[in-house]
Amino acid sequence: MDSYQTPLSSRYASKEMSKLFSNATRFGTWRKLWLNLAIAEKELGLPISDKAIEQMKANLDLDEAQMKVAAEEEKKRRHDVMAHVHTFGTVAPEAAGIIHLGATSCYVTDNADLIFLREGLDILIPKLAIVIHRLAAFAKQYRDLPTLGFTHFQPAQLTTVGKRATLWLQELLWDLRNLERARNDLGFRGVKGTTGTQGSFLALFNGDHDKVEALDKRVTELFGFPYAYPVTGQTYSRKIDFDVLAPLSSFGATVHKMATDIRLLANLKEMEEPFEKDQIGSSAMAYKRNPMRCERACSLARHLGLLCQNAWMTSSVQWFERTLDDSANRRVTLPEAFLTADILLSTLQNITEGLVVYPKVIARRISQELPFMATENIIMAIVKAGGDRQECHEKIRVLSHEAGAVVKHEGGENDLIDRVKRDPYFKPILGELDALLEPSTFIGRAPEQVDKFIAEWVEPALAPYQSHLKDIKAAELAV
Template sequence: MTTYDTYQTPLSSRYASKEMANLFSPATRFRTWRQLWVNLAIAEKELGLPIDDEAIEQMEANLDLTPEQFEIAAVEEKKRRHDVMAHVYTFGTVAPAAAGIIHLGATSCYVTDNADLIFLRTGLTYLVRSLGILISRLQAFAAQYRDLPTLGFTHFQPAQLTTVGKRATLWIQELLWDLRNIKRVRDDIGFRGVKGTTGTQASFLALFDGDHEKVVELDRLVTKLSGFDYVYPVTSQTYSRKIDIDVLAPLASLGATAHKIATDLRLLASLKEVEEPFESTQIGSSAMAYKRNPMRSERVCSLSRHLMVLHQNALMTSSVQWFERTLDDSANRRITLPEAFLTADIVISTLQNVSEGLVVYPKVIARRISQELPFMATENIIMAMVKNGGDRQEAHEKIRVLSHEAAHQVKQLGLENDLIERVKAEPYFDPIKGQLGELLDPKSFIGRAPEQVDEFLKNWVKPALSDKEIAEAVEKSQKFELNV
């Protein structure tokens, strides 16, 4: 049977980065289990249990599984119906000196849960770096178009002007919040440690002949060897599934942000103002050859919806963990946790790809402004007349009548907005006709948008991107692009 004969998740086979797909692979999972068994043995030996150096040396020399060992483990799991014990046996075949002490005093969750916490923390680190790169790309876009006026929309109806760059800062701000939330939850993740079958550490207390201090020290040592700063003070057989809720919450929130950004881009593509990159050989539609569908943005929306609903799984699973544990969390988490990270990874990388090739059409944007700006300029025209000695109410009535006539031309006859031509033809407005060009300059309608972009990028984005791990990720991505 080939890979074409069985279902494979498109998250790994089609979309996800190799880095994230590898993190949740069987190879990484079982290697991590073996490392955790090594850490346990080292700590137990240090605290006085009779474990030979040879046993630890053989374990450390065989952390990576060969294809043959995967096959042995599969046969054992089918026979024993227990994945952890199958791998304890398999590890012992290549580290025979350690066969009797592998997993000593531990329950299955020692490797499964501690490994999951390692994967969660590592996966969040990958996402932090990827988010930093995405934000850096959008920062450049916002700076480039900081003062390009564009029609704003409220209720998807024409509103006052903003700028293309200012609109991008709205996207970036939400991504900065996502970055903050993901870093917070990552840095808050602890270690389950060595807690035994129901979290009481009874098995380890027996191993150390009732010496409580050694059991506490064992927990500390294994936590340190595994790269964590602290261990959860109390657990049941598992770490609390509320941790999964905390981890998936900022990923779901990221999904909401990404969906909003991609939706904005899809609408802008329909307006022909901004488009995502489109390769010269890309096909937008099998039937309509002229189409340039926003396929990447649509993919972001599609996967973001999936990412948002995965959080519900974590909530439901946590809520039904009876007493010290039930096993109805296992199958759910095997799917939900990897999928959440793979999906978040794909969403970010796709948005990064889009952001690096956004195409802006200033003339289309200007044309749309010209269609709507005359109506928005009516207040400026009225005020200009008042400053020239006119009566506000009279000016308002004159412009109201002309506006309705122009609206009729646009809505009923499908013609261009000719309000300004009507103003120019009306003798009443002779005193200010020389000012109309200034009164209709789009840049006079964008307020502090350019300055807001500058201040936001300087005071908020730059400090976030100056963070060491993010700065290194951005620099590495830029070097990669230059090499490509």
């Protein structure tokens, strides 16, 4: 209560993402890195005892007492890694002399960060698949419900509610592709030494280059990475951070666009995000139903979008083999990017599972605008009935301006069709007017586009995530 906590973890983010970037996970991962380094060094002939390995294995998790010891050591030594080397040695005394053997601090800090990037993406990607799955179901449900389309936020030709949802879906699919690529491209720093030359390990193995390469490969394998970066300085290139945060930032743009669309539709009363029974929209205006989830999504999406610029700048100013001006920066930027993306996905899950559509409001808005859109059809019908195209065009033009004046200057309803019906000139097609004004004839191939898009693009993209989707379906059925 009396110290600052980031709302990203204290208010919004999931427990699993908050735990991933916790101190307990970070320092526990360092211990795993020291353990696997020792295992690989022992396999390659260095004199490391079985008891040392056993003690390290038995003490990978830090309790509160261990954390306090490490904190006290860091105060004295002003070096977090060496503080934890010492602390680990207190509970694994047989290993105290070989912990961190041949390594530099970035062996644990950088390799741990790469592990966190990978595991963070492993948390985010299935959540994104769930959002796509739910939005695809929404698009199917409303595949053929006509709605007024907008260009420049001005009335345009009709589309369907489901087709509009596919515009959001397509961008989410690109985000899924981008995050998968970033995840699958990730390598390991491995064991590279102080400036990346592996000189310390070459000394440990008495100049045996093959054993140094084998050590790098073995430690990488023990952590399940497909490869280690072939060359590094003291750190892995900070360009990797940008390569991960850029698709997260791009995902933020998708979220902002989608949430903004829903906010605008909420103002039009055509669609709303879920609104709970006892939810309060305003402390003063009791009637209000503010789109607070979409507003939160827009707010956090802007924050996420900016973080990749930070990664870009950090990557660009790393001098030679490394500088330390990246450290404090990355301690903030990397966790915040993943926590923010995690919050956005949980918010989108909530929104997409409960979107509310108001067909009657949509139909009323269509009825206000459709007469203008139907004028070309009316002209064609008159021509087919033997009329003159230019004469009909002038008639329609005059009546349209009169009806527009009623709407704009008098606040009335669009009465263009009533004017057409009263004009004797249009008597030959009066029986066709209702058919000419049927909204479903103005939506083109929108329903078919929805069907084909979901079948050919969405379903194949979701195929690898069926186990996650089944878990969600089972949980929803249970409720």
